[in-house]
Amino acid sequence: MGGAYSYSSYSRNLLGATVASVAVWAGLYLLLTGRGERFNVGGYLLRLSPYMWALYGISFCIGLSVVGAAWGIFIAGSSILGGAVRTPRIATKNLISIIFCEVVAIYGVIMAIVFSAKIQAVNSTMGFSRSDYYTGFSLFWGGLAVGLSNLICGLAVGITGSNAAVADAHDQQLFVKILVIEIFGSVIGLFGLIVGLLVTGKAEDFAGII
């Protein structure tokens, strides 16, 4: 049988093969019995509530930003702790790396607050208006843009912060030079913030068909 496979990889391959074959069967069934139009992506997207899109966007915005900030803080912080055992003078100066990481989380919070101000109750009996759908989509993608760029920015600042701490412990003059690199890294989060504002700038509050 699968002589060279371990049991876990065998069951994973079996599961993958099952899922793939069910998907192929379903697709061919729809195609060959003339029901192909039931696979309607656009209709599906329109049936989803714009609230769902908007709220997903807000939660990605704050959630991913905080993950990036925390990740960066632990990367930089553990190196600062290790280096400060022998060279205590680096502890206060290198807090600036931690602050740069924290700023990333603050960007996420600000954008989440700005986005959530656009969410209102819809008091119309005729459903959502086209502007509402636009608001939902733009909040989703804007929030995702902010969240992902803050995640990566937190990582970049954390890694360079760790490098800065280790170099500072060895030679004091290296700190400012590596700090310049860190500042360039933290600008990435700012880019995400700007794009998020631009994308959601034209979105109006939820109102429904008037």
Add this chain to the structure above:
Amino acid sequence: MNEIYFNADAGYLEGIVRGYRDGLITAPQYLNLTQCETMDDLKLQLATTDYASFLQNEPSPMSTSTLSARCTDALVAEFQYLQQNAAEPISKFLDYITYGYMIDNVVLLITGTLHERDTHDLLEKCHPLGFFDTMPALCVATTVQDLYSTVLVDSPLAGYFRECLSAEDLNELNIEIIRNTLHKAYLEDFYAYCQNLGEPTASIMADIIRLEADRRTVNITINSFGTELSKDDRAKLYPRLGNMYPEAQTRLARVDDMDQVKAILEQYGEYKAMLLGVSLNSTSGSSGGNELSLEDRFFSKEVQLNKDSFEQQFHYGVFYSWLRLKEQEIRNIVWIAECISQQQKDKINNYTSIY
């Protein structure tokens, strides 16, 4: 992508090890040490280094063996701090580093017991980093099979004994063969383990371990001139690693004197530069004047590789490199102390300065 999760387990320890590295003695300090006249001067100069707390309670006059023992205590204290604060997977790496010392301890205990030395003295001479729980039970040495089945099968060295269980009796030659076989198995195992750790640990440790394997190959070759070790046995002791594996090893297995060894080594660019000026009698200092022996040159090449491993962050090689650099520093200090205490100042500069 190693950087994003390395610091979770080993970030603090890496900071600590880099702090230890910053405490290594620099070249100007070595110059100060060489200008000391007595051992007390040397102790005073060492009071500004990391060894201060270990040396301050020693009564004057201090012998070189005491100095060496206290410096090793400092090294062991620092390494044990790392081990105590380590979790998986960094703790496994640190354990692997100690297996080399365990092998030396095991061989020391077996040899000492065969020569009917006192158990307590033997245990004091063992290297503290290579201590494992059942080690004192090794003093009841009869045959290797007995030792293995009673004591060593539970130790971390169990897997390395596969190739030497056939040694019949424990005489002088066989003990050395056992030591080298164990070390060969250890090096190959360590190399395979480091390759599984992913980049950049794998490439940095690979270079260092390959140099170690080459050094062992050359040392085994040179030490076997004039003994009753057959050429085949010698070839079996070479680690299956390194730049010299497999072509140069087959040639080295058949040589009979230093000239041929030099000729083979010169074909490797990195070792050719090392061989300039090495004479045929290569023990440290005996070649007259300030020339370094072949062993010293291997040490300086090793120091270069170990210094380079600190240039990168987020890998485990710094732990191994720091340990080797610290050992080199202790060798240097003991060399300088010996020269001072024996008043032979002409060879005092034969140390390998690190920074």
